[in-house]
Amino acid sequence: MKNEGKREKNWKDLYTRSTKLARAKQLGIEYPRLFEAKLRQNSVSEADERINVLFVCSKNQWRSPTAETIWRSHPKLNVRSGGTSPNARHHVSENDIRWADVILVMEEKHRSRLKAEYTRVLDFKLIYVLDIPDEYKYMDAELIELLNQAVPAILMLE
Structure with missing residues (x-):
C-alpha cells in the first residue's frame, strides 16, 4: 500500500516536470535554468x-562587418556580426544570441533593441556598448582604430 502512494507521487512529479519542460520550450527558454556562474563556466x-x-x-x-573582418583571424575569438534593423544584411537571430558568449553593440540603442526583442535569451549574456557612432564606412581607418582600442580591453586580449 505504501508503494502505491510513492508511485503516485513520482507520477505527479514527472507530470509537473514534463509540463514545465513543455512550457519552457514554448517560451523559448531553457529549463531548468542554470545559474550565471555556471553559464560563464560552461561558456569559457x-x-x-x-x-x-x-x-x-x-x-x-x-x-x-568591419569589426567581424578585423577580429575574424584572432586565435582566441570566433566572431559574427548582425544588425538590429529589419532590413539589415543579416538580422540578429535568437541563434546568434544563444551562440555568443559576449555581445558588443555599437550604440546604446542596439542594446535596447536586443533587450526588447530577445529579453529571455539575453538573461545571462554579457553585453557591452562600444559607443561608436554611425559615421564610418566599411573598413574606415578611424573605425578600425576605435575597434582596436575598445575590443581588446573588453575581452581582456591584451
Whole structure:
C-alpha cells in the first residue's frame, strides 16, 4: 500500500516536470535554468577555448562587418556580426544570441533593441556598448582604430 502512494507521487512529479519542460520550450527558454556562474563556466571553461563574440550595429553594413573582418583571424575569438534593423544584411537571430558568449553593440540603442526583442535569451549574456557612432564606412581607418582600442580591453586580449 505504501508503494502505491510513492508511485503516485513520482507520477505527479514527472507530470509537473514534463509540463514545465513543455512550457519552457514554448517560451523559448531553457529549463531548468542554470545559474550565471555556471553559464560563464560552461561558456569559457578553459583558457584555450575560443570566445564567441557577436558584433551588432543597425544595418550590418559598415561597423559590425568591419569589426567581424578585423577580429575574424584572432586565435582566441570566433566572431559574427548582425544588425538590429529589419532590413539589415543579416538580422540578429535568437541563434546568434544563444551562440555568443559576449555581445558588443555599437550604440546604446542596439542594446535596447536586443533587450526588447530577445529579453529571455539575453538573461545571462554579457553585453557591452562600444559607443561608436554611425559615421564610418566599411573598413574606415578611424573605425578600425576605435575597434582596436575598445575590443581588446573588453575581452581582456591584451
